[in-house]
Amino acid sequence: MTPHKHQDIRDMLLDAAGLSLDRLPMLHVLFDRMATACADGLRQFAASQAYYSFLSIENGRIGEVLEAYEGMAIAGIFRAPSWDSQLIVGFDRDFIFSMVEVLFGSDGSEPPVEDERSFTNIEGRVAQMLFEQMAKALGTSFALVSDTTFQFERQETRMDFAVIGRRNNMAVVAKFLLQALNRGGEMFVLIPQTALTPLRRALAHTNVAETGNRDVQWAQKIRQEINRTEVKLRAILEEREMTLGEVSEFKVGQVLKLNATPTSRVKLESAAQPLFWCRLGQSDGAYVVRLDEQISQNQDFIDDILPR
Template identity: 70%
Template structure:
């Protein structure tokens, strides 16, 4: 085996880079890739929510490594792919939608309710389906760009759309690539989307992709954060005001009868505990206003003290 030794003043790291490139990237050592693709799935779902009335969900299925040709051959005759160029990476990227994804997305975007059976046809894609796919590719490219901003500022420029996988050329077919696969769920059906990135494009970022520091985690998406906060704040919860609690034996409970009067130790001045889902929240005082009972919140319940009171005998 012949090894090229760099001239005096050369950088030994250059040899290491060549060796790493030849060996390929290990997904186990690139945890940030999953963070990036999870973020991408969220961004795709958010952008689709602005276009469709029906709920649609994206989820990252898995990330795998393989030869470019092998990945594309597995989708031959059953997918539309968009080819993008990244000037900053000096490389190309492929985004693909399988047939079920395209047909499901057409129904979602055109207001279907899912009552009709899914399309099960091996026909070629129509012009409308191709145009819808091209528009969706642009949305996915923006999501991909925003997600990779965690480690690299790059752009993805749409170049062409292909249905023949042997025409989707982004490098030698035996070159290694990272393939992320996503599931679409909508109208009780779904499909698959995939993103194919040559490993050569990711190799310069391997140190950033290998980082597991807490500061490298995905930052909050302000739009998604507002949406989640709004949904949470609109959620209805049931409150219960407890004036008094007591324990009785099973025998005493079996002797209870309609019309029986139970004596309470509580008085109108006793504090009332406000609970939700069996969780104590606040101590309140009882009062009346306009002919109805009212509660005035006085202080939060000390959960630690409540726990102590429950386990210690009285």
């Protein structure tokens, strides 16, 4: 049997077994990139800032995934010609209602819409505009692994009409969170596994070149702002556990005896996060601490349960 035959058999076995998301780390990169592209595309339409964040990715049957959104979402059907396949992007009710407020200049002072009514024509038009933007975001994201375009075909409010293949076929579904005006919603992207199977090798390895495309000036700006952030440090000489009854009997003038000595180590922490073990000292009449050892999470746990 030739090596080519061996490769064909391996591919057939892998295709039959389906996609293991743990072995496709590039999918996470693509969907993170999609969240960024969605936020960037929305800036030209909205005065208020809206944030997209990639939440999760999992396998599921097309029918079961769509059934969970029945009566709660608008689905957009897209075609990827070079994949010879279709995929679905969906916006749930909260997503649509929040996006309408963002696009029409709301300041978020009104309570969020909670009606379980049908979508209006305006909400449908807003969804269509967002789907057209999603075609660009999909193309930008998947350009890392596949030179393809995504064509928006139609939208559906009935999930049983959102047909892109047999409903018991397996698919990959990625979920995103929209945050805007102190409210938000969910977006999902559903791609049949048969469309991604030919890209399996490209998706199995993280594209190192992607990290080189970041905006260097923006990264430097973020670093500068972080470095200027003020934080509070606390030096702890000793910590003791007491019962509430003992604390309730405290009196003004009472002296509490500490087991710590001038040679005891002092814990330096910020926001309840231990940072360093220190040594206590004096300089110019003031107490000082000298950084002695960085605290690791595991070591801190051991030191907390074992006496020093």
